[in-house]
Amino acid sequence: MYTGTHLLADLSGCSGLDDAARVELALREAVAAASATLLDVRLHHFGPGQGVTGVALLAESHISIHTWPEHGYAAVDIFLCGQSHDLDAALAALSTRLEAGRCDERRVARGYGLPD
Template identity: 60%
Template sequence: MTARPPLPYDGRHVLVDFHGCAARLDDIGLVKRALRDAARVADATILDLNLHHFGDGQGVTGVALLAESHMSIHTWPEHDYAALDLFLCGRRHDIDAALAVLAEAFAPAEIAKRTIARGYGVAALVE
């Protein structure tokens, strides 16, 4: 059996921390719109969008299941903090545009971002 050559780079996985968010992180409607808009500008296909609100004044957790992978968010309004996980496969998807939409929606004072290259034959690249 002949070994197949490795597949090329096929995606990016971005882990993001939003600190000092000015937006209402307990607003499930805002979180839903932000995830939908982020997927749209990235040219990704939403298969399902599932969110859970933990109660009055508490956070929201949500995931957009995408044909191209996923986007998720977990919010802590008591700390003005949100943790995001964006993973898109395929070079045609604009993960930076998705992140810009999310940053506009939640208005963080500070953004910490780590990017990991994903795919067969790709050594882990963390920015």
């Protein structure tokens, strides 16, 4: 049986969401906190005062973020395969680095061989 967890989070009241370097650092800290294997980080900044879209490509899957600085909001997607990675620590690292005032999350079990 193969399983993983997909964590979706809405971060509100965030700071620095128009700063690509800060968003990249947040992704890298999340990867380290999860004890995942980083393959690459890709970012796109939409311009001064605009948001950032980024993804950390992992051997175990990915962590992605899309930011709306004008709303202090970031949408986060953490998908890690296997049971040995700490999704809570990854989310905490992102939330801390981006100074989130609120974090709402949902989790989905993914994989084959899962019970119906």
